[in-house]
Amino acid sequence: MKTWQMLKTHPELWERYFIREKVLTAIRRFFLDRKFHEVETPYLTGSLPPESYLDIFETTLLDRNRKSMRAYLPTSPEPFIKKLLVAGIGNCFAIPKSFRNTEDKSCTHNPEFTILEWYRVNADYSDIMADCEELVLFINAYLQRSQKPPSAVSLKPTELTYQGKRVDISTPWERLTVSEACMKYAKIDLGATLTRSSIAEIAKKKGYQVDENDSWEELFHLIFLNEVEPNLGRGKPTIIYDYPVQLAALARTKSGDPRFAERFEFYIEGLELGDAYSELTDAQEQLQRFREEEAERKRLGKTEHPVDMDFIDALKVGMPPAGGIAVGVDRLIMLFADTTDIADTLFFPMRDLFDA
Secondary structure: OOEEEEEEHHHHHHHHHHHHHHHHHHHHHHHOOOEEEOOOOOOOOEOOOOOOOEEEEEEEEEEOOOOOEEEOOOOHHHHHHHHHHHHHOOOOOEOEEOOOOOOOOOOOOOEEEEEEEEEEEEHHHHHHHHHHHHHHHHHHHHHHHOOOOOOOOOOOOOOOOOOOEEEOOOOEEEEEHHHHHHHHHHOOOHHHOOHHHHHHHHHHHHOOOOOOHHHHHHHHHHHHHHHHHOOOOOOEEEEEEEEEEEHHHOOOOOOOOOOOEEEEEEEEEEEEHHHHEEEEHHHHHHHHHHHHHHHHHHHHOOOOOOOOHHHHHHHHHOOOOEEEEEEHHHHHHHHOOOEEEHHOOOOOHHHHHHOO
């Protein structure tokens, strides 16, 4: 049964789906009250930052004379917002749709999804950690105030329930480095596994199937996603930070230890909700990372696309120091709607739009 049919038959379900509009309202109030600018970013672009782990959507754009050119749906608003940071916009946020291919048939993914990104200038990832704590508390309090009828479960403004479990979201949240989490839950010394051969040997000993073409990143995620991630954020949100530099993406490296990058993710009850950086502002280093990501995309057989060199040009002009984050809004709504399936938060999930 499709969602609209289900809502027609079971009108009591409307309240669950209306949590989306309440969460979006709370997000906007939180940032606008703090004098952030809301920006709109495009849904069609001629180039993208290369990201080896993502599959993209490609389409064809026609001009008035029907001359065709390749176009792409953005995987995030990040490069567009950073160009505005270079231009001098200051603190800002966006809540657009983003698009990632092959992310269907999953309870936590939809190929078209809503993403929240915000950036603070003259800040780093520690400032964004504080923002995350405050934002989740703000949304929770807003939802509790707007709940009609009141919940039968008596909750503090610093508590929520998810799948029958009471979660304490009061500050400070649990903080673990990636190295600490890997030792605690997977019993591996990450400092000794920063080479491909060493992590491959550990994966084999743990019983994972290891192919000679598997990259360090693929092998790390094999262990991390199975042994570490399911334990994060249980009963209390967890911020996991300082990722190996191989996973730096668009984050700057730690000044005191270049083996790691100033990147964090946060989890609540096993749900990965956000990915944040102290933003890399060095144009040459970013270009080198782009080249490495391009090579990896080619190795993996992913769709080739033009690299967003305008973003590199913007970094050359000079981007202010900044901290930023991408948060999966649909997953955040999953949390507050107390559901384990992202489709339960969407009026038109992908599975409703295409015949099987």
